[in-house]
Amino acid sequence: MYSFMLNGQPAACDTDISLLAYLRDFARLTSVKNGCAEGACGACMVLLDGKAVRACVLTTAKIAGKTLLTVEGLPAREKDIYSWAFAAAGAVQCGFCIPGMVISAKALLDKTACPTAAEVKKALHGNVCRCTGYVKIEQAVLLAAQALRAGFTPPAESDYKVGDRMPRIDARDKVLGLAEYVDDMYVAGMLHAAILRSPSPRALIKRIDTSPARLLAGVEAVITAGDIPGRRHQGHIIPDWPAFIAEGEETRYIGDALAAVAAVSKEIARAAVKLIQVEYEELPPLVSPRQALAEGAPPLHPKGNLLAKTVLKRGDADAAIAAARHVVRQRYTTPFTEHAFLEPESALAVPHPDGTLTVYTAGQNVYDDHHGIVSLLGVEENDVRIVSKMVGGGFGGKEDLSVQHHAALLAWHAKKPVKHTLSRQESIFVHPKRHAMEMEFVTACDENGVITAMKAEILADTGAYASLGGPVLQRACTHAAGPYRIANVDITGLGVYTNNPPAGAYRGFGVTQSCFAMETNISLLAEQAGLSQWEMRWRNAIEPGQVLPNGQITDQGTALKETLLAVKAAFDSSPYAGLACAMKNAGIGVGLPDIGRVKLKIANGQVVILTGAACIGQGLVTVMTQILAETTGLDVSRLAAAAPDTYLTPDSGTTTASRQTVFTGEATRQAGLKLKAALAAASLPELEGHEFYGEYSGLTDPMGSDKPNPVSHVAYGYASQVVIVDEDGKLVKVVAAHDVGKAINPLGVEGQIEGGVVMSLGYALTEDFPLKAGIPQAKFGTLGLFRAGNIPAIESIIVEKNQAELAYGAKGVGEITSVPTAPAVAAAYLRLDGKVRTDLPLKETPYSRKK
Numbered sequence: 001m002y003s004f005m006l007n008g009q010p011a012a013c014d015t016d017i018s019l020l021a022y023l024r025d026f027a028r029l030t031s032v033k034n035g036c037a038e039g040a041c042g043a044c045m046v047l048l049d050g051k052a053v054r055a056c057v058l059t060t061a062k063i064a065g066k067t068l069l070t071v072e073g074l075p076a077r078e079k080d081i082y083s084w085a086f087a088a089a090g091a092v093q094c095g096f097c098i099p100g101m102v103i104s105a106k107a108l109l110d111k112t113a114c115p116t117a118a119e120v121k122k123a124l125h126g127n128v129c130r131c132t133g134y135v136k137i138e139q140a141v142l143l144a145a146q147a148l149r150a151g152f153t154p155p156a157e158s159d160y161k162v163g164d165r166m167p168r169i170d171a172r173d174k175v176l177g178l179a180e181y182v183d184d185m186y187v188a189g190m191l192h193a194a195i196l197r198s199p200s201p202r203a204l205i206k207r208i209d210t211s212p213a214r215l216l217a218g219v220e221a222v223i224t225a226g227d228i229p230g231r232r233h234q235g236h237i238i239p240d241w242p243a244f245i246a247e248g249e250e251t252r253y254i255g256d257a258l259a260a261v262a263a264v265s266k267e268i269a270r271a272a273v274k275l276i277q278v279e280y281e282e283l284p285p286l287v288s289p290r291q292a293l294a295e296g297a298p299p300l301h302p303k304g305n306l307l308a309k310t311v312l313k314r315g316d317a318d319a320a321i322a323a324a325r326h327v328v329r330q331r332y333t334t335p336f337t338e339h340a341f342l343e344p345e346s347a348l349a350v351p352h353p354d355g356t357l358t359v360y361t362a363g364q365n366v367y368d369d370h371h372g373i374v375s376l377l378g379v380e381e382n383d384v385r386i387v388s389k390m391v392g393g394g395f396g397g398k399e400d401l402s403v404q405h406h407a408a409l410l411a412w413h414a415k416k417p418v419k420h421t422l423s424r425q426e427s428i429f430v431h432p433k434r435h436a437m438e439m440e441f442v443t444a445c446d447e448n449g450v451i452t453a454m455k456a457e458i459l460a461d462t463g464a465y466a467s468l469g470g471p472v473l474q475r476a477c478t479h480a481a482g483p484y485r486i487a488n489v490d491i492t493g494l495g496v497y498t499n500n501p502p503a504g505a506y507r508g509f510g511v512t513q514s515c516f517a518m519e520t521n522i523s524l525l526a527e528q529a530g531l532s533q534w535e536m537r538w539r540n541a542i543e544p545g546q547v548l549p550n551g552q553i554t555d556q557g558t559a560l561k562e563t564l565l566a567v568k569a570a571f572d573s574s575p576y577a578g579l580a581c582a583m584k585n586a587g588i589g590v591g592l593p594d595i596g597r598v599k600l601k602i603a604n605g606q607v608v609i610l611t612g613a614a615c616i617g618q619g620l621v622t623v624m625t626q627i628l629a630e631t632t633g634l635d636v637s638r639l640a641a642a643a644p645d646t647y648l649t650p651d652s653g654t655t656t657a658s659r660q661t662v663f664t665g666e667a668t669r670q671a672g673l674k675l676k677a678a679l680a681a682a683s684l685p686e687l688e689g690h691e692f693y694g695e696y697s698g699l700t701d702p703m704g705s706d707k708p709n710p711v712s713h714v715a716y717g718y719a720s721q722v723v724i725v726d727e728d729g730k731l732v733k734v735v736a737a738h739d740v741g742k743a744i745n746p747l748g749v750e751g752q753i754e755g756g757v758v759m760s761l762g763y764a765l766t767e768d769f770p771l772k773a774g775i776p777q778a779k780f781g782t783l784g785l786f787r788a789g790n791i792p793a794i795e796s797i798i799v800e801k802n803q804a805e806l807a808y809g810a811k812g813v814g815e816i817t818s819v820p821t822a823p824a825v826a827a828a829y830l831r832l833d834g835k836v837r838t839d840l841p842l843k844e845t846p847y848s849r850k851k
Contacts, residue, residue, distance in 0.1 A: 002064040007073025019058040020044050023070065030184040031071035031099035031177020033392075035128075035342045036424040040781030042127030043342055045100035046070050052107035054126065071099045071177045074106070079176055081147045082106075084154035087171035089140035090747040093131035093755065094617030095174025096342040096392030101127050102175060105141040113149055117142070124788040130340050130393050131617045133754030134788040157637065162630040162808050165747035169622050169641070170615075174390070181390045182346035182362045183421045190348070191220055191262040193403075193410050193420035194269035196276050197429070198251035198258065201464075201499040201774030202285040202300075205245055205278065210259055212275040218268040221414035222276075224259045228409065230378025234401055236368070238466040240301055241502070243376055243405050250283065252300055253464035253501050254775050255430035262410040262418045285499035285774040289438070289459050292498050300464070300497045307462050308470040308495040310477040310703070314551060315488030317442075320453035324444030326528040332441065332517040334840045336461070336769040337434035337506060338783055343392020345431065346421035347404040349411035358385045359408050363398045364614050365654035366644045372401045373408045384408070388644040394616035395759075396505030399654060400467055402431050424780050432504030433769060435472055435495075436461040437513040441480075443521040449529040451522075451540045453488035454549070456480050458514060460495045460503070467504030469495045474590065474703060476510030481549035482518045483560050483583035483718050484540040489549045499774045505656055507759065507818050511584055516840065519580040519823030523830055533579040533827055534571045537720070538564055541581070548583075548716075553709050557802030557809065559739035560718035566737035566797045570722045574732070577724045578827025584816035587659045589713035591702030596663030597650035598624070600671045600692040605685060607634065607675065609641040613652035613664040618814050619748040620660050624668045626744055627808065631672030632679065650693075658812030661744060662715060663696055665807035670694030696806075715741065715802075717811040721757070723824040724792075725832055729846045731761065731792035734824075738817065741802035742809030749813055753796040756817025762786040764822035764840060765847040784841070784849060 003012040006027065013022050023032045023046070035043030037056045044055040047069040074082070082102050086092050091101075101124065108115055108123035115123070120141045121134075129137060146152070160166035173179040198205075210222045225232060225246035232246075233239040242249075245256050259276050263269035286292040292305040299305060321327055348360040357377075361369050366386040374384050391398065407420040422430060442455040458476055462469030473495040481489050506512075526536035542548060544558045560581060571577045588594040599610040609628065615621050621641045629636050642649060652664045671694025678687055701710035718739040724732045736753050743749045766784035770777040802809040826837050829845060837843060 002060040004063050004065060005067040007069060013060040016059050016061040018056065019060060019063060020055040022060050023055055028186070029070050029072055033096055033100065034183065035096065036780040038424065038779060038781055041342060042104065043097050043100045045103040045127060047103055047107060050107065050110060052104045052126065071102055080154055081152065082144050083172040083175040085144035085147060086140040086175045087167035089136045089143055090751045091132060091136040091140035092168050092171040092174050093751060094342065094391060094393040095170065095179055096181065097127060097129045098175050099177040101137055105144060109145050109148060113145065115145055121788045128342065128785055128787060130342055131755050132751055133758035133794065134791050135754045135794050136751055138788065159635050160626055160629060162626050162744050164626065166622055166626055166745050168619055169625060179390045181343055181392055182348055182360050185348050185360060187350060187417045190417040190419055191264060191414060192266045192269045193407055193418050194261050194273045195257050195406060196259040196273045198245065198254055198256040199278060199280055200282045201254050202283040203251045204281040204283060205247055205249055205251060205258065206281065207279040208247055208258055209277040212277065213261055213272040216268065216272045216275060218264040219261060219272045220264065220416065221262040221410050222259060223409055223413055227413060228376060231375045234372045234376065234405065235466055236468055237470060241465040253499055255501060257406065260406050260410055262414050287498055287500060287771065287774050289461050289496035289498060292496050300499065305497045306494060307466055307497055308473050310474050310493040312477050312489060312491040312550060314549065317453040317455045317488040317490035320488040321442060321444045321455060324452050325447040326525055327442065327444045328521045328524045328528065329442045330521055330838055332439045332838045334437050334513045334516060336436045336503065337763060337767055338428055338769050338778065339395045339397030339506060340780065340783055340785055341393030341395060341397055344422045344424055344427045345398065345402040346419070347407040348417065348419045349407040350417040351411050351415055356383050356385065357408060357411060358387060359404055360387050360389050361404050362389055362391045363404065364394050364616055364656060366612050366646050367651040368399065368654055369401065369404045370646045373405055376405050376409065377412055386646045388614055391614060391616040394655065395507040396509065396656060397431050399505050399656060400432055428776055428778060429501065432463070432467045432502040434506035435469065435503040435510065435513065439514065439517045441517040441521050443525050445525055445529055449531045449536050449539050451484055451486050454481050454486055454518065455490040458493035460493065461498055461500060462495045463498055463500040463502040465502040467502050469503060472505065472510040476514040478550045478712060479511040479583060480514040480518055482515065483542045483581055484549065485542055485546055486549045500771055501776060507756065508815050509657065511582070511819050512760065512763065512822065515582050515819050516823045519820065520826050520838065523827045524836065534564065534568060537579065537581050547709060550712055551709050552712050557741055557804060558718065559799050559801040562799045562801060563718055563720040563737035563739050566799060567720045567722045567735050570724065570735035574724045576726065576828055576832045577722050578824045578831060579720065579722050580820035580824035580827060582719045582816055582820035583716050584658060584819055585713035586657070586662045586715040586717065586812035587698045587713050588657050589698065589700040591700050594663065594698040595653060596667035596696045597652045598664060598667040598671045598694045599650055600675055602684065602687045602690050606638055606640045609639065609668065610649045611652045611664055612644045612646065612649045613660050614644055614655040616655050618752065619745060620664065622748065623661050623665055623744045627665050627668045628672045630808065631669050632676045638684065658815045661810045661812050662807045663698060665744065665810055666696035667694040669807065670696060715811045717813060717816045719816050719820055721820045721824045723821065723828045725828045729829065729832060733793040733795065735795045735797065736817065737797035737799055738813055739799045739801065740813045741811035742800055743798050744808065744810050746798055749798055750796040752813045753817045754794050757794055757821050758786050758791060760818040760821030761825065764825040764842055765845060766841055766849060768841055
């Protein structure tokens, strides 16, 4: 028996088990999160005798006789102060890492009442945040320190409208560990799932014998491909991804599922999976697009290895290049990138006596999950209900089915609730990544530095399955020429299947890759033309009413030049400042259906916002609340929001393409206008039970439209970022100016900018995803993620110009913040040492890791 004090109360465990497992599975303390279980992320941080330590690297035997504190055990006053400080500073986004941050902060502040910024950074070194960029977390710790010293009482909530710095509505629950993520859920009789995956990236599966697993005590269901009652293959656009590989078929990547087990404990489920016997023939994998396109390469899918081709041509690029004064031609490579959201994928499927099934998920669209699971089970739509819990980060990596369908299938067969949560290593193996790309870019200008043409060839590795590889390739191509006036463009992109892990949506959606190539070319072209990086971009920057390289005419809210002016002083301040610009669409666009939907229901004297749109940390619920308050004049205290739920909330599309603030925001405004009209004739209590519906549909033109100036997207955001390094090549400062149209919540916009910048500083300098014969070689701790101590000063400049009615002028900012950072870093090093760096992560910098 191992005894210790836990949150002021005696506790004991009769076996020596992981402290993380004890705290979550036995003590049921939800502030202690399982982010990586390998001592790398800090989401499970606890105080042990006053010292911040990671629970996942401790056991109950190691803490015997000691005193343990989690966020649940904080004094009430400290809970108030930490939750206020983190909310007021804007430090909470997805929230999964925040309780661990609070523990690290408390360990510091208990010993150092008035810490310096450097001491805060050091105290947070063991904690990873993927959302915020750490800036506001550090500010929150300093704010909490000040409040604790001053005997401060947090103020009451204020009223907020559009444009106000409103704290996140869900911040307090996330700070205190009260917000419920799927893996925090427990229901009576719940089983646990485990999956048997492919023995190699490409193998012919001859036989799967599950009988030994079925005989293991505690196992209640074992399923394979033959147990799927509906359609086995799933996919956003192309249904090419099987829920299970069947006997006689080839696997396509290391994450392919062969069989699934549900058992009374995690340990038994894992043991059962190991008992399943697989007879297979290992085949040589195709590990690069060029290898997959080579003559004689085996087809990985029935239609071959070419997933998609995108072509964009305007004018005569070859002739313009031939006539140009200056020409730059370079080849670029960018790697796969792991999303590294802090919450591993988790789903809980609960069957009901009437034959229906409820699945609790943490994805980016409950309706996408619903469509896939209904198809898989072969049932009616009303037989399946999807409910979203809190989402611990996504960045595009939670758009595909990963655990939801397997949990649902097992629950359907076992007739009992089944939870399926991936380990961090499974997550790294299974879900789609950012596309690795090979690119050749040619950029030409005249003697005045005016860009006359660009030509690009893009080769994208979409891995084993399509996921969203086709649309990602489209965005990489349609944005490849950047936000400039270029009359002659010739862009061809190929997306190719390989036996690498699938590639799909990732913040920036293909534009991070092509922007890196184009902006680096422009910096090199500026040198040839004898212009500064800033002047080169200024002379070519798109303005209102002009034609983008994709043919769309820019609207009056276009503010690229305003962002350039905003960063000019920073660029001029240092000889080692690098600059890059970017554009990024809001909305799916290209002629596809794209609709935001919101229903307002008056219940118990409150206006409840109902939408299927997922809040994955970007702050959508807060934004909708501000828009509704602005539209109706109601106090935010009278407004509430329900979780996405396919039984209750209308489909508002996937949280992707920087669209939710625009599309669901405008739908909220439309519904709010109807409510406002009703309130002119009746009081809120008199409207009890009434509903008000709002909808916004973005109308655009398809790719390949024969219109001279097609409308590809309803809105574009623009950005200019400056990265400054010192003479030793160390990061000093990032200044990021973003044209966001209208900042519904400037506090949230700043958080998006800071988070996107830090994510792409890692992309530029340290993050990699090494593969060996198609098998990922990384662990969470070796991905190269930036930590608090790596972060330079970040200055966010919000440029507001758009006066459109649509969502009060908002454009969306979630993705563009991560797009220009990497080329701006490369441009800074170009000025520092004159070396042209064309591969990510950048080589020969102080941040370069030994291979």
